[in-house]
Amino acid sequence: MIIQILLLSGLVIFSILAILLKDLLKAALSLAVASLFLGIIFFRLGAPYAGVFEISVVAGLITVLFALTVALTRKDSEVQEARLTRLVFPLFFIIFLIIDALVMKSFLQQVPALPAGPETGTFGEVLWKSRTFDLVAQLGVILAGVLAVLALFRKKEEDKDE
Amino acid sequence: MSNLWFLYVFFSALLIFTGIYCLLTMRNLIKLFIAVEVISKGVSLVIIATGAVKNSILLAQSLAITYIVVEVSLVATALALIINIYKKNKSLDIRSLSKLKG
Known part of the structure; x- marks a missing residue:
């Protein structure tokens, strides 16, 4: 613990x-x-x-x-943050910590979480058989990310050509 | 086990609070993205801790991995966007993005 x-x-x-x-x-x-x-x-x-x-x-x-x-x-990327931001943070953090400690336990008793039941099989079986759709979605997300990065930097190359 | 669950959820709530505070108060674009990362750490901690406590760790693990993949894709795209914004505005201040005054 x-x-x-x-x-x-x-x-x-x-x-x-x-x-x-x-x-x-x-x-x-x-x-x-x-x-x-x-x-x-x-x-x-x-x-x-x-x-x-x-x-x-x-x-x-x-x-x-x-x-x-x-x-x-x-270079030249200094951003002037508001002065109070860092000074006030500990105060807000302590207030939230106290609220968190007081409220969270009763909150957890009310919120239904994942159903409790023994899992069978290995991680590989769960990932590749039960969650196959997640993997397809992951491929989609990776592809979307790659295409987005390519698109963002392609724009710059076009500017150079001009 | 309930105490253990409380402990993890308690700390992940602190992480999420820290991230949201930064998102609301800071002006640097990279800092804002670091805040998004901190929030996502809190969320993945909740997923895994709940899975461990409720005996669904394999399912929770596969969800966490999916979440991490999404997170990486998001970060790569957003950082590329930030670099483009910097090249255009020569600043990382979010206030420089609000050019539409109306």
Whole structure:
């Protein structure tokens, strides 16, 4: 229980750092560390495949994408944030934390979650047989993402030709 | 098990709150996207924790993987969009996007 609390605290702390740090590269790296914590939590919850995806894809690939974007937009990209934003955050966070602690338990008792029943088979069987439609949708999403990125950068090339 | 579920949902609510706070208050486009990432971490934590507590971890895992794939696709597209916006406006400030005054 203590290790779980430590891991979850690490996840929340690094996520907050990712939001509050002014340097965008450090923020992206904090996000990667938070993903690492989340991946470890997934492993401990008995979800190794989701953990592997979280660490390799989110902590790895997305961090690279963020770092690349920061590098490409670094020059003159300082954005003046409102001063109060960072100062007021701890206050709001503590208020929400208290409300969360008071309300969440009774809320969880009222919300119906996934039906409890023993699962049979392996992860592969569930993913490839029960959730086949999800996989087709994933292919569609990946294709849409690739086409969107190609379309966004093609526009720039046309501008160059002109 | 209920206490464990409460613990995970409690922390994921904190993550989602942090992300929403950033979305509402910050002006840097990349920061806003980092906030979306933080919210998505909270959501995937809820999915996996609920699956683990309710003995549906295999289903929850497949849903989480689907969610991660969608997230990556979204991030790639949005970051490409942000780079294009920066090249056009020379700024990452969301206020520079509101050119239509009406």
